[in-house]
Amino acid sequence: MTPHAVPAARRRGSLRLRLILAGAVSVLAALALAAAGLLVLFERHVERRIDQELSVHLDQLVAGLDRTAGGALVLLRPPGDPRFAVPLSGLYWQYEGRNAVQRSRSLWDFELALPAEENGDPLPHRHTLAGPGDTQLLLLERVVELRGAPVRVAVALDRREIDTATRAFGLDLAPYLAVLALFLMAAAVAQVTIGLRPLTAVRDGLAAIRSGRRTRLGDDFPDEIRPLAGELDGLLAAREAQVESARARAGDLAHGLRTPLQVLAGDVERLQARGETEIAAEIETVALSMRRHVERELARARLASGRGTATAAPAAVARAVVAVVSRTPAGSRLDWQVEIAEGARLAIDPDDLAEALGNLAENAARHAVARVRFTLDEAPGEEAGETPRLVRLAVRDDGPGIPQDLIGTLTARGGRLDMAGGSGAGLGLAIVSDIAEAWGGRLLVENRGPGLEAALCLRPAPSGT
Numbered sequence: 001m002t003p004h005a006v007p008a009a010r011r012r013g014s015l016r017l018r019l020i021l022a023g024a025v026s027v028l029a030a031l032a033l034a035a036a037g038l039l040v041l042f043e044r045h046v047e048r049r050i051d052q053e054l055s056v057h058l059d060q061l062v063a064g065l066d067r068t069a070g071g072a073l074v075l076l077r078p079p080g081d082p083r084f085a086v087p088l089s090g091l092y093w094q095y096e097g098r099n100a101v102q103r104s105r106s107l108w109d110f111e112l113a114l115p116a117e118e119n120g121d122p123l124p125h126r127h128t129l130a131g132p133g134d135t136q137l138l139l140l141e142r143v144v145e146l147r148g149a150p151v152r153v154a155v156a157l158d159r160r161e162i163d164t165a166t167r168a169f170g171l172d173l174a175p176y177l178a179v180l181a182l183f184l185m186a187a188a189v190a191q192v193t194i195g196l197r198p199l200t201a202v203r204d205g206l207a208a209i210r211s212g213r214r215t216r217l218g219d220d221f222p223d224e225i226r227p228l229a230g231e232l233d234g235l236l237a238a239r240e241a242q243v244e245s246a247r248a249r250a251g252d253l254a255h256g257l258r259t260p261l262q263v264l265a266g267d268v269e270r271l272q273a274r275g276e277t278e279i280a281a282e283i284e285t286v287a288l289s290m291r292r293h294v295e296r297e298l299a300r301a302r303l304a305s306g307r308g309t310a311t312a313a314p315a316a317v318a319r320a321v322v323a324v325v326s327r328t329p330a331g332s333r334l335d336w337q338v339e340i341a342e343g344a345r346l347a348i349d350p351d352d353l354a355e356a357l358g359n360l361a362e363n364a365a366r367h368a369v370a371r372v373r374f375t376l377d378e379a380p381g382e383e384a385g386e387t388p389r390l391v392r393l394a395v396r397d398d399g400p401g402i403p404q405d406l407i408g409t410l411t412a413r414g415g416r417l418d419m420a421g422g423s424g425a426g427l428g429l430a431i432v433s434d435i436a437e438a439w440g441g442r443l444l445v446e447n448r449g450p451g452l453e454a455a456l457c458l459r460p461a462p463s464g465t
Contacts (some may be wrong), residue, residue, distance in 0.1 A: 014133045018194055020126040021348060023188030031177050038173060043166045047138065051126065051159055054140040057081065057155040057181060058124060066146045072095045078104075090133055090216050097151045107132065114141060114154055118269075138162070151233055164438040166281075171391030202232075210237065257294050260285055312350040312459035315340040316391050320359045330365040345461035347441040353456075356435045360395040360454045363429070368397035368453065379457040388394065394455035401447040429454065 057079045064077035073095065078084065083091040084104040094103040095113045105109060110132040124142040131137035141154035198221050208214040216236065217229040264287040271280035318338045325331040346353065357374075364372045374396065379390035432454070433443040441458040 004158045015199075016192055019196075020185075020189055021164065023192065027184040027188060031181050031417060035170070035173065035177055039166055039170055042169045043162060046162050046165050050138060050162065051140065054138070054155045054157060055095065055124060057091075058140055058142065061095065061155060062142075062144055065095065065144075065146055065151065065153070067149075071147075071149070073100055073102065073146070073151065075102065090135075090161060091156075092131070092137070093153075094156045095151055095153045097146075097147060103238050112137075112139070112154060113428050114139075114152060114157060119202075128159070129156075131156065135160065149309050176435065178427050186246060198222050201225075204230060205229075206232070261291050261294070279444065280344045288422045303337055309347040310347075310352045312348050313342075314344055314346050314353065314374075314376055315342050317350055318357055318393075319354045321354060321361050322374075325358065325361045325365055328362075331361070333370075334365060335366050335371040337371065337373045340374055340393075344376055344391075346391070347459040348441075352435050352439065356432045356456055357393075357395065359429065359432050360456075363454065364395050364397040364399075364452075367399035369399055370399050371451075379455075389460065390457045392444070392457050394453050396448060396451055396453040398451040400449065401452045404447060407445050407447070432456070 008014060040318045060077070060079040061075075064075050064079070066074055066076050068074055075095075079093060083089040084093060084106050086106055087108045089106045092104050092112065094101065094107065094114070096102075096114065101111060112131070113129060113130065116125055122143060124140050127139045127141065129137055129139055136159040137156040138159050139154055139156040141152060143150050143152050145151075201221065202217065205214060205217040208215070216233045218233075219226050219229060221229050264283060267289065268280045268284045271277075271283070315338060318340055322336040322338060326334070326336055350447065361372065375392075375394045375396065377392055377394075379392040429443060429445065436443045436456050436458065439455060439458060444453075444455045444457060446453050446455075
């Protein structure tokens with residue numbers, strides 16, 4: 001593994017998954033902030049309600065205070081809340097005069113340490129201070145004048161009640177936030193799916209271009225995707241222009257070599273007439289090798305044109321090939337059978353199919369004993385529902401076949417069916433294999449006992465073409 005392999009692998013991944021995860025994190029973060037804000041707001045609301053409750057208790061406490069004839073403070077009417085009478089109930093009152101402190105029974109033996117007085121301010125003041133049992137109290141206190149003497153009056157409530165109410169509110173809020181989170185995440189998934197749908201259309205369009213069903217993506221895309229589609233169409237147009245230029249140069253080169261080859265053929269005939277057969281045979285071998293290379297390059301240049309939308313009728317092409325090959329010395333002695341349905345259509349250019357079948361038919365004619373058959377059926381090894389589905393256009397002879405260990409070399413450069421002899425280097429079925437691969441298929445060669453079967457596995461043409 002190279003040092004750059006791991007970072008590159010980390011950069012790969014699903015854009016859809018990244019967007020969904022980003023949306024989920026955003027939703028959870030937003031709901032967490034919302035929950036925290038709601039809890040703070042609820043706590044403040046509870047505190048305001050408690051302030052109101054303490055203010056009522058404070059007013060009741062002030063209204064119940066009085067002084068005796070001797071000036072002592074007495075509580076004639078204590079506040080009515082029964083919690084003031086229960087020890088450590090969490091609700092307390094206390095008042096202070098000159099050298100006198102009275103407190104509710106709920107404080108038991110604990111005395112509230114009231115903060116320092118604020119000079120002359122008669123309004124209630126709110127404080128937080130320590131209470132019995134290491135508790136924190138929310139306290140409301142004020143100073144009143146009673147018969148010419150100041151009195152500090154205070155009521156307090158344990159903050160645990162606020163915390164308990166806030167906690168209960170949070171527990172009640174959690175299920176609703178969870179449902180809202182699920183809804184928002186589902187909305188994020190739907191948004192991402194809808195937002196990325198144009199990219200799926202681009203992918204499908206490129207697949208259609210590669211399979212030959214279309215030639216361009218077009219501009220039927222949202223504004224954000226249309227420039228990308230336009231650049232891809234421009235790239236396809238530029239590539240087609242380059243391929244066409246390369247085809248033209250290859251064709252010119254190949255056609256330019258044909259004249260010297262014809263001259264060499266004439267030289268071979270003159271040398272044979274003079275009786276110089278050995279030299280003539282060597283020149284003929286070289287010329288034949290060059291001719292076959294030229295023919296293959298012409299075929300490959302034509303395939304590079306990218307005519308992906310072409311279709312061919314295999315039955316008609318097979319009959320046309322038989323009409324030609326059956327007139328040759330090797331083909332005229334054979335029974336040619338075309339067993340292909342008339343309505344069948346294949347996704348391949350008719351000229352390319354004719355060249356491939358012509359090559360297969362010529363090979364079959366050289367080795368057949370009495371019969372050659374053309375058939376069309378399902379390609380072997382194709383799983384049900386596999387895309388793309390292939391069909392097999394086979395040319396089968398009834399000859400002796402070939403050794404099994406030679407089958408793998410037939411489609412390689414220099415491979416031939418007539419391996420036992422003959423002149424020339426030969427390219428054999430390599431041209432046929434190139435044609436099949438250029439149209440998304442493959443070439444299969446198998447012994448059938450007796451005979452040899454060479455089959456083009458090709459895609460059927462789309463329905464309606």
